[in-house]
Amino acid sequence: MxxxxxxxxxxxxxxxxxxxxxxxxxxxxxxxxxxxxxxxxxxxxxxxxxxxxxxxxxxxxxxxxxxxxxxxxxxxxxxxxxxxxxxxxxxxxxxxxxxxxxxxxxxxxxxxxxxxxxxxxxxxxxxxxxxxxxxxxxxxxxxxxxxxxxxxxxSSFQEWSDIFSLEQHDKVLVPLHISYSAQLYPVLHALCSGMHAIMLEVFTPSAVFNKEASCMSITPALISPLLRYVQSRPNEKRLLPKTVISVGNKLSPSVRKKFSRAFPVASLYEYYGSSEMGFVTVLSPHTAETMPHTVGYPVDSVDVLILNERGKEVEKGDKGTLFVKTTQAFEGFVKDSEETNRSFFNGYVTSHDIAVQLQNGSITIVGRDKNVIKSSGSLVYAEEIEELLLQIPGVSEAAVFSVVDAERSEVVGAAIVLENISLSEVRQALTKQVSAYKIPRVWRVLTSFPRMKNGKIDKATIYSYFTEKEGKTYDLI
CATH class of the missing domain: 3.40.50.980 (Rossmann fold)
Incomplete structure (x- = not known):
């Protein structure tokens, strides 16, 4: 070992x-x-x-x-x-x-x-x-x-270098705290590979640019402040690291477009993974242009299996729970053998995401098995609606939940952050894309999403906005 x-x-x-x-x-x-x-x-x-x-x-x-x-x-x-x-x-x-x-x-x-x-x-x-x-x-x-x-x-360090074309001379910027494993991993990879790891005590856009690193891993939440910083200084020549790796919530096509305009020299990658599985797929800049709705292709070291509720492998194009065979698998959850056992199947491991593998081998994440909403007798995947909302120009952030309803038991609720678009316009745009039962019945419009210290969206806090204001269909927060 x-x-x-x-x-x-x-x-x-x-x-x-x-x-x-x-x-x-x-x-x-x-x-x-x-x-x-x-x-x-x-x-x-x-x-x-x-x-x-x-x-x-x-x-x-x-x-x-x-x-x-x-x-x-x-x-x-x-x-x-x-x-x-x-x-x-x-x-x-x-x-x-x-x-x-x-x-x-x-x-x-x-x-x-x-x-x-x-x-x-x-x-x-x-x-x-x-x-x-x-x-x-x-x-x-x-x-x-x-x-x-x-x-x-x-076991995965060499593959990480190969995927992102990293070499010994690279300087790796660590903009967020290492208590977030997606920040710790690049540090340890860099030190095992002869690279220079640059620690930021506090994230600021100016610090990112001043360090002149060649690679950094970020969360989607960091992209907006970087864009605002550059837009407020149009005459300054500012270069991001040539390799930017985003992990966490999937980037919307509109955010990717803004990023490319502001930083044409930088390559923006995304990867999909979890604590249980490690990194599973990578979405390259090229693949993002043609298949932005996917999370890219599985990395070479993992074997993907998509199973239905009976534990049988589904055909490509059909939904199922994503399992992977990988050396990156975790050992288990602490004091929770039941959840640990539920995460493994015949040498494969899962974080319980519902996925589809397309005919070309790329993967689309539909949702988590715990994020399925039963609306009007049909199933709605929260992540599916989030992805559609983020594709609407002017919707900068979106989070979808199951909301308790006295008459229907549960309905779809959505929290969104808007830029130069009204809620009415958002609902009209969404109506053209999905069936009526998938349209959120309860909305919360926020000026920004609360974040945890690791930069991820604090969904627990956002969800409280629905439970605290039960019965209202629209609020501006």
Whole structure:
């Protein structure tokens, strides 16, 4: 098994003088970084940390956080990454799912509990084979804890380089906190590959441009502020990294068009994946021009299987639950063996997304099995309506929910953010595209969508706007 910190140590031996890590204050070569990792590991051991223990790490998004992360791995520990701006109540919520052995903040390392943590092991044999304790986003409710092995990430690093044409000279910008695994992955990939990882303590458009990186992974929420920044400075020559990788909510064609106009030299990729499966498909700029409604093609290392409710493979073009066979699969959910077992089938893993594989092999995500709305006796997939809404010019954001209704049991509800278009015009445009039973009956028009710290849409908060104002069909918030 390829341990991540061992791969990074090998890279330190190959390029000791190469620049490895930097933030607004510090710059470390590979040899300097490894020296810092060894010193931090010694600090952990002197405090009494043992192999296989769980360490909650809560630090700003900087060089010290990465050094501390690697020190925990080198000591044989597992890292629970927490955003350093979480409230006490939020930390308590995470610790109620799983209490760590240690809490490591910038100025303190505190023992929380003595007992070894019981964590799910499916493909590995020991706790020390695990490296990451993560949490699902909790965007629609309470987050779940999950664990990943070293191999689940290290096995995919070379393919990541190949897909995005990344080489040793590349500079990888990390604009959001590494508690979001889609930000942590590019850092560890960069350090295992001899690249330079640049940490942003706080995201600002000016910082993105000033760092002059060649690659960065972002969430769709970051695109709008980048566009506004450029539009407000038409005479300044501003270049984004040549490779921009978007993960999270699917980008609408209108957003992609705005991005291409503002940054004609940058290549905008999207990838589809999850905590359970890793990255599954990639939508290249070329494919996005011809098939914008898809999430692209499966990467070479995964085998895709789409099954119906009876566990039988469906024909191409038919809907079913997406399963993949991949080395990136997670080990399981913490203290939830039922949900873990539901996520695996004959060596395949799923995050319970409903998908269609088209005849050309590309994948379209229809929705999640938990996001199916029963409207007028028929099934409506929330993500399908969200995608159609986002294709309407002037709809910049959309989220669709099942809303409790006294007469119909449940109806379709939609929250949207509008630019130079009225709700009436949106409804007219949607009516031309879908059957009447799929049209939302309850609407909320927001000035912007609330976001979680990782940049994802906070659907739980948006949903509360429907429950708090039950019975109203339209509100401007």
């Amino acid at each position: 390829k341990r991540i910190e061992e791969l990074i140590f090998n890279q330190c031996q190959q390029t000791p003088d190469g620049l490895a890590l930097s933030d607004s204050i510090n710059k470390l070569s590979y040899s300097q970084m490894w020296d810092c990792v060894c010193k931090a590991e010694k600090q952990l051991q002197e405090k009494g940390m043992e192999k296989g223990e769980l360490v909650a790490l809560s630090m700003p998004n900087n060089v010290e956080a990465i050094v501390s992360f690697l020190a925990i791995l080198k000591a044989g520990g597992i890292v629970m990454l927490l955003h350093n701006e979480l409230t006490e109540a939020e930390v308590d919520t995470y610790f109620s799912i799983q209490s760590p052995n240690w809490l490591w903040k910038t100025s303190s390392l505190t023992r929380i509990r003595e007992e070894k943590t019981m964590l799910p092991l499916r493909q590995v044999n020991e706790l020390s084979d695990l490296f990451l304790f993560g949490f699902t986003s909790g965007s629609t409710g309470r987050p779940k804890g999950f664990v990943k092995s070293h191999y689940s990430w290290s």
